[in-house]
Amino acid sequence: MKTIATILLATFTSICFAQKEEKDSISPIGLNEIIVIGKKIPAYKKQPKSLATVEEYLQQSSKVNMVRRGGYALEPIINSMTTERTIITIDGMRIFGACTDKMDPVTSYVEVSNLSEATIASGQQGSCHGPTIGGAIDMKRTNLMQKELGWNGIFKTGYETNNQQKIIGTSIGYNDSSFYFNTDFTYRDAQNYKAGNHQEINFSQFTKYNLSATAGYYLNKKSAIEGAIIYDKATDVGYPALPMDVSLAKATITSLRYNYTPTATYFTNWETKVYFNTITHRMDDTKRPSVPIHMDMPGWSDTYGYYSKLKGKFKKHHFMANLNGFYNKSIAEMTMYPNNPKENAMFMYTWPDVRTLYNGLYLEDAIQVSQNANIRVSTTIGIHSNKVADEFGLQSLQIFYPDMNASKNRILKSLSGNYILHHNKFEYGFGLAYGERAPSVSEGYGYYLYNSNDFYDYIGNPNLENEKSFEANLSFGFKTGKFTSNLTSSFFHIQDYIVGKIDSNIQPMTIGASGVKIYNALNYATIFNTDLNLEYKLAENWNFKTMFVYSYGKDDNNNNLPFISPLRYSGDIQYKKEQFNIGFGASGNLAQTKFASVYGETKTPDYVIFNLNTGYTFPWNDNKLSIQAGIENIFDKYYTTFSDWNKIPRQGRNFFVNVAYTLF
Amino acid sequence: MKNLKYLSILLLAIAFFSCSSDSDSVQENPINETSGLVKVQELSNDNHTVELYTETGKLIQGYNQISLRIKDKTTNKYITNASLNWTPIMNMSTMKHSCPKSLIEKVSGKQTLYNGDIIFQMAQNTSAFWELKINYIINAIDYTVTAPISVSASDKRTVNSFTGTDGVKYILAYINPKNPKIGLNNMTVGLYKMEDMMTFTAVDNFKVKIDPRMPSMGNHSSPNNTDLVQSVSGGLYNGKLSLTMTGYWKINLQLLNTSDQILKGEEFTPENLPSSLFFEVEF
Numbered sequence: 001m002k003t004i005a006t007i008l009l010a011t012f013t014s015i016c017f018a019q020k021e022e023k024d025s026i027s028p029i030g031l032n033e034i035i036v037i038g039k040k041i042p043a044y045k046k047q048p049k050s051l052a053t054v055e056e057y058l059q060q061s062s063k064v065n066m067v068r069r070g071g072y073a074l075e076p077i078i079n080s081m082t083t084e085r086t087i088i089t090i091d092g093m094r095i096f097g098a099c100t101d102k103m104d105p106v107t108s109y110v111e112v113s114n115l116s117e118a119t120i121a122s123g124q125q126g127s128c129h130g131p132t133i134g135g136a137i138d139m140k141r142t143n144l145m146q147k148e149l150g151w152n153g154i155f156k157t158g159y160e161t162n163n164q165q166k167i168i169g170t171s172i173g174y175n176d177s178s179f180y181f182n183t184d185f186t187y188r189d190a191q192n193y194k195a196g197n198h199q200e201i202n203f204s205q206f207t208k209y210n211l212s213a214t215a216g217y218y219l220n221k222k223s224a225i226e227g228a229i230i231y232d233k234a235t236d237v238g239y240p241a242l243p244m245d246v247s248l249a250k251a252t253i254t255s256l257r258y259n260y261t262p263t264a265t266y267f268t269n270w271e272t273k274v275y276f277n278t279i280t281h282r283m284d285d286t287k288r289p290s291v292p293i294h295m296d297m298p299g300w301s302d303t304y305g306y307y308s309k310l311k312g313k314f315k316k317h318h319f320m321a322n323l324n325g326f327y328n329k330s331i332a333e334m335t336m337y338p339n340n341p342k343e344n345a346m347f348m349y350t351w352p353d354v355r356t357l358y359n360g361l362y363l364e365d366a367i368q369v370s371q372n373a374n375i376r377v378s379t380t381i382g383i384h385s386n387k388v389a390d391e392f393g394l395q396s397l398q399i400f401y402p403d404m405n406a407s408k409n410r411i412l413k414s415l416s417g418n419y420i421l422h423h424n425k426f427e428y429g430f431g432l433a434y435g436e437r438a439p440s441v442s443e444g445y446g447y448y449l450y451n452s453n454d455f456y457d458y459i460g461n462p463n464l465e466n467e468k469s470f471e472a473n474l475s476f477g478f479k480t481g482k483f484t485s486n487l488t489s490s491f492f493h494i495q496d497y498i499v500g501k502i503d504s505n506i507q508p509m510t511i512g513a514s515g516v517k518i519y520n521a522l523n524y525a526t527i528f529n530t531d532l533n534l535e536y537k538l539a540e541n542w543n544f545k546t547m548f549v550y551s552y553g554k555d556d557n558n559n560n561l562p563f564i565s566p567l568r569y570s571g572d573i574q575y576k577k578e579q580f581n582i583g584f585g586a587s588g589n590l591a592q593t594k595f596a597s598v599y600g601e602t603k604t605p606d607y608v609i610f611n612l613n614t615g616y617t618f619p620w621n622d623n624k625l626s627i628q629a630g631i632e633n634i635f636d637k638y639y640t641t642f643s644d645w646n647k648i649p650r651q652g653r654n655f656f657v658n659v660a661y662t663l664f
Numbered sequence: 665m666k667n668l669k670y671l672s673i674l675l676l677a678i679a680f681f682s683c684s685s686d687s688d689s690v691q692e693n694p695i696n697e698t699s700g701l702v703k704v705q706e707l708s709n710d711n712h713t714v715e716l717y718t719e720t721g722k723l724i725q726g727y728n729q730i731s732l733r734i735k736d737k738t739t740n741k742y743i744t745n746a747s748l749n750w751t752p753i754m755n756m757s758t759m760k761h762s763c764p765k766s767l768i769e770k771v772s773g774k775q776t777l778y779n780g781d782i783i784f785q786m787a788q789n790t791s792a793f794w795e796l797k798i799n800y801i802i803n804a805i806d807y808t809v810t811a812p813i814s815v816s817a818s819d820k821r822t823v824n825s826f827t828g829t830d831g832v833k834y835i836l837a838y839i840n841p842k843n844p845k846i847g848l849n850n851m852t853v854g855l856y857k858m859e860d861m862m863t864f865t866a867v868d869n870f871k872v873k874i875d876p877r878m879p880s881m882g883n884h885s886s887p888n889n890t891d892l893v894q895s896v897s898g899g900l901y902n903g904k905l906s907l908t909m910t911g912y913w914k915i916n917l918q919l920l921n922t923s924d925q926i927l928k929g930e931e932f933t934p935e936n937l938p939s940s941l942f943f944e945v946e947f
Binding site: 292293334336338339340343344345346347348392395396398399400402447448505506507508509510511512516 | 845846847848878880881882884885886887888906908909910911912946947
C-alpha cells in the first residue's frame with residue numbers, strides 16, 4: 001500500500017514538474033477500447049453480422065468474456081471479473097438487474113438498435129461512472145445530433161437457422177434544425193437452440209421486444225435538451241443451465257439530458273442527466289417437468305440517478321469532472337408452495353428491500369507533457385450507504401448477525417495514473433491504480449441464494465470490508481501502415497477479495513443443495529490478464545486480424561479462481577471491396593487445466609470453431625438493400641467453455657441472414 | 665403575542681385537567697379492565713359469579729393464560745380483595761387427574777382482575793371432560809365454585825405428555841412465541857413432572873434441545889437456534905428459535921436431564937426423520 005502510494009505520489013509530482021514546459025496541444029489518446037455497434041456507420045467499420053446481439057458485439061473485445069446460462073442474457077466478464085466487480089452503464093446511467101441469480105445483466109435490457117458504440121475500459125480507467133475493480137462498459141446510445149436533416153428510416157430483418165430465431169426491426173427518425181427524434185423497435189423470437197451434433201437444448205427459447213425513443217430540442221446554438229426511453233420486455237426465456245426459467249424480464253429506462261457546449265472558454269462541454277429505471281424480473285419453474293417444490297421468485301430493482309459531467313481544456317490539460325449519484329431499491333422474494341395445499345406458503349425475502357445510495361465525484365486530467373508523451377490521472381471519492389428497509393427482512397438476516405444494524409456507510413476511493421509515450425512507430429504505456437468497491441446487494445444482504453453451479457446456498461454478509469484493488473497495467477503498441485500490434489497487460493492484487501466460504505454449521509435451505517456458503521473475504525487474490533491483438537493488411541482489400549488472450553487468477557492459498565479463461569485465441573481474414581465483403585475466421589480456447597476445483601469447477605476441454613460470413617449492399621429504388629449471411633460453427637462442433645454454467649453446450653452450426661433496407 | 669401564547673397554554677392546561685377529573689369518576693366502576701380479553705364462561709354459586717377470560721374466548725389443549733374476576737351477585741360489583749386458587753380436573757371413565765397450573769395472582773395495576781396459567785395436556789372428548797374447581801377467600805370467608813369447562817383440541821402439537829426413560833411422566837408445553845416471525849424468536853416452554861395424579865411440579869435444570877425443520881421443503885433446518893434452559897429455578901425454559909421463512913415448521917425436541925442423558929426424543933437424521941417429541945408452528 002505504502003509503496004504504491006509513494007509511486008503514485010511520485011507520478012503526480014512528475015506531472016507537476018512536467019506541466020511547466022510544453023507548447024503544442026493535441027487531443028490525448030484514448031486508453032479505452034471502442035466497439036462500434038450503430039447502423040449509420042462507415043462501411044469499413046460495418047460488422048459482418050449487424051443484427052448480432054449486444055453480447056456478441058462486446059465479446060469482440062479481448063477484455064470481455066461472457067458467462068452463459070443459456071441462449072439469452074449472457075453475463076459480461078471484464079478482465080476475468082463478473083458483475084460485482086465491474087460497472088456496466090447505458091450512457092453513464094447505473095442500472096441494476098433485479099434477479100438474485102444474475103439472469104438479467106444490464107446488457108440484456110438493451111438492443112443493438114439502441115446503441116451506437118460500447119466503450120470498454122480496463123480497471124480504474126473505468127471508474128468515471130462509479131466504483132469498479134475490473135473495469136467498465138459504457139454502452140452509448142445513438143447520438144443523432146449533427147446528422148443530415150429530414151427523415152431517416154431503416155427496416156431490418158434476420159433469421160437464424162439453429163434456433164429458428166426471427167428478428168424484425170425498424171428505425172425511424174427525423175432531424176430538424178431545431179429538434180430531432182428517433183425511434184427504434186426490435187423483436188426477436190427464438191426456439192430451442194441445437195448444440196453440435198444436432199443435440200437440442202431444451203429450455204433455451206426466448207422472446208424479446210425492445211422499443212426505444214429519443215427526442216431532443218435545441219434550446220439555442222449551445223445547448224440542447226433530450227429525453228430518452230428504452231422499454232425492453234423479454235418473455236418465456238429459458239435458462240437450460242439453471243433449474244428455473246423466466247416468464248418476464250422487463251425494464252423501463254428513462255432519462256432527461258441537458259447538454260451545453262460553451263465556446264471560447266476553458267470548458268468544452270457540460271452535460272447533466274437525471275434518470276430513472278425500473279426492472280421487474282419473474283422466474284418461473286412451471287414448465288419444468290419435475291421440480292421438488294414449486295416456487296415463485298420475483299425481483300424488482302428501481303434506480304434513480306443523476307450525473308453532471310464537465311469537460312474542459314486548459315493549455316496542456318484536458319480535464320473532466322463527473323459528479324454522479326444514484327439511489328437503488330432492490331427487492332427479491334421467494335414463495336414456495338407446499339404439496340399439501342392446506343399448509344401456508346413458505347415465504348422469505350432473498351433481497352430484503354436493500355436501499356443503496358451513492359454519491360461520488362470523479363476528476364480526471366489528461367496532460368500532454370511533451371510532444372509525444374501524455375499523462376492521465378484520475379481520482380474518485382464516493383459515499384456509499386446501504387439500508388435494509390424492510391423490518392421483516394432485517395430480522396431474517398439477524399438470524400445470522402444478531403447485532404446487525406439496518407444501515408451501513410462506506411467511503412470509496414480510487415486513484416489512477418497512466419503514462420503514455422509515443423516513439424516513432426511505437427507506443428508505450430504504463431499505469432498504476434488503486435480502487436475500492438462496496439459489496440453487492442447479494443454479497444452484503446443475500447438470503448439463501450442458490451447457486452446452481454456449485455450447489456451451495458449463499459448468505460450475504462453485511463460486515464464485509466470494502467474490496468481494494470491495487471492495479472498495474474502495461475501496454476505496448478507498434479504500428480506501421482500495414483501492420484498494427486497491441487499488447488496490453490493488467491495485474492490486479494485485490495485485498496479482501498469477496499467469495500463465498502463454506503459454513504458447515506449451517507444447513508442449506510434448497511432441496512438438494514450441498515451446503516451453505518457465507519460471503520467472506522480472502523486476504524487477497526491476484527488476477528492477471530494479457531492480450532495481444534495483431535492486424536495485418538495483407539494486400540489491398542485483404543485484412544487479417546488475430547487475438548490472443550491469457551488470464552491468470554489465484555487466491556491467497558494459491559488455488560485457482562473461478563471463471564478464469566484458459567488461453568483464448570481468434571483470427572479472421574476479411575476481404576472488403578466496395579459493396580461486397582467476405583470473411584473467414586476461427587476462434588477457440590485451449591483446455592482449461594487450471595480450473596478452480598476449490599470453487600466447484602471442473603476441467604473443460606479445448607475447442608475451435610470456424611465461421612464464414614459475407615455481405616453485399618445493392619442499390620434498390622434509390623435506396624440501399626444490404627444483405628449479410630454467414631455460417632457459424634461450420635463443422636457443427638459440440639463444445640462447452642469454462643464460462644458455460646453447468647457446462648451447458650454452446651450453439652452448433654448456424655446459418656444466419658441479416659437484411660437491412662434503407663427506407664429513406 | 666407572547667401573552668397570547670401563555671394564555672393558550674393555560675387554557676389548554678385547564679381543559680386537560682378538567683378532562684382527567686372526568687375520567688377519574690369513570691374509574692369508580694372499572695368495567696374496562698377486561699379490554700382485549702374475551703369471556704370464556706361464567707362459573708356460578710349462590711353468592712358469586714366467577715368469569716373466565718382468555719384472549720380468544722376459548723380454552724385449548726396446551727398452554728392457556730386465563731384471567732378471572734368475581735362478581736358479587738347481590739351488589740353486582742366486582743370483588744377487589746379476593747385470594748384464589750384453582751384445580752382443573754380431568755374426568756375420565758376410569759380415573760381423574762389434574763394438570764400443571766400456576767398460582768392465581770392479581771394483575772398488577774388492575775383492581776378486579778386476577779390471572780394464572782393452566783396447561784391442559786389433553787382436550788376433552790366424548791368420554792372425558794374437564795372440570796375447574798376454584799376456591800377463594802373474601803374477607804376471611806371461604807367460598808368454592810366448580811363447573812365443567814370446555815377444552816378444545818389444538819390443531820398443532822403444542823403440548824407433549826410422555827414418560828421419560830427414567831420412568832417419570834413429564835409434560836412439556838409450548839408457550840412462546842405466540843405469533844412466530846421470521847428471525848430469531850424468543851422461545852419459551854414449560855416443563856413439569858407428574859408427582860401424582862393431582863400434583864405437577866416444575867422440573868429444574870434440565871435442557872430442551874430444539875431442531876426446527878420444514879417437512880414440506882426437504883426437512884431443512886435453520887441456523888443459530890439455542891437450547892432451552894431455565895433462567896430461574898421453578899421457572900420456564902427459554903432459548904432462541906430461528907425461523908428462516910414463513911410456513912409450517914416442525915420443532916423436533918430432545919429432553920435432557922441434569923446429567924445430559926436423553927429422556928425423550930431422537931436426533932433428527934435422514935433415516936429416522938422427525939423426533940417422537942416435537943412441537944408444530946405455522947405462520
